[in-house]
Amino acid sequence: MAASSEDKLRDNEKGTNGIIRADFDKATHHMSHEEKHAAVRAAKFGYGPLAHLGSQAETMLPAFGGEFQPGLYKPVEGRKFANPAPLGLSAFALTTFLLSLINLGTLNVTSPAIIISLAFGYGGLVQLLAGMWEMAVGNTFGATALSSYGGFWISFAIILTPGGFQVEATTESADGVGGLLNLLGLYLMISALAGIADSSNSFFVIPVVHFPWSAKGQLARRKTDHTA
Numbered sequence: 001m002a003a004s005s006e007d008k009l010r011d012n013e014k015g016t017n018g019i020i021r022a023d024f025d026k027a028t029h030h031m032s033h034e035e036k037h038a039a040v041r042a043a044k045f046g047y048g049p050l051a052h053l054g055s056q057a058e059t060m061l062p063a064f065g066g067e068f069q070p071g072l073y074k075p076v077e078g079r080k081f082a083n084p085a086p087l088g089l090s091a092f093a094l095t096t097f098l099l100s101l102i103n104l105g106t107l108n109v110t111s112p113a114i115i116i117s118l119a120f121g122y123g124g125l126v127q128l129l130a131g132m133w134e135m136a137v138g139n140t141f142g143a144t145a146l147s148s149y150g151g152f153w154i155s156f157a158i159i160l161t162p163g164g165f166q167v168e169a170t171t172e173s174a175d176g177v178g179g180l181l182n183l184l185g186l187y188l189m190i191s192a193l194a195g196i197a198d199s200s201n202s203f204f205v206i207p208v209v210h211f212p213w214s215a216k217g218q219l220a221r222r223k224t225d226h227t228a
Contacts, residue, residue, distance in 0.1 A: 081137045088130030088146035095123030095153055112160050119157035124150050152184060 028036045095118050102112050131147030159180060210216035 081133065084130040084133035084137070085139070085142050085146075088127050088134070088142070088149075091122045091127040091130065092146070092149050095119055095127075113162075116157050116160050119153040119160070123153035124157060125154070126150075127153065148187075156180060 028039055031039065095115065098115050098118060099112070102109055102115060127146050128150030131143050131145070131150055134142035134146055210220065212218070212221065
């Protein structure tokens, strides 16, 4: 029978990492067999990063083992994305809150210039990224809503940017910022109605229609042929 790691260490006058036999016996006399085995493994590698206590071969991974990342253990499989909705909602809430304060004339501030940087960065870029991450996790509604609001804030910031984009002077004939806000109000109203509309609160509800050559249309046709 092959000798264990502990027996091999005892057979040498001087053990792993300079531990003599007497010191090893004194330091490990209160340990169980499994604890002594772990101590031997740790001492063998100098208590460094290679001194992992686990020895399951199926969990070991050589350096750059297909992940382009050195490491001893396999990466966690099936890991899911975090929920990006709180980030997108926070970006929308803060930017909208600041614009509302400006519209109310809080502290006599009426110029929307202060919101340009926030609309570009937080309400625009960050919210657009949150919408893309919602698409990655499979949330179609969240991806549509956050991406739409992110695009709105970026376009709103472009209109408010003086000079470089030459947009502010161009949109004066089209009611400028007010025209964009009117369009936003119409979009929000339609979105709200689409979210709450049903047969109990509407004169009519437009049914969902699928093209005959689409997957849904072919499935419905097969069901009709089967029941006929």
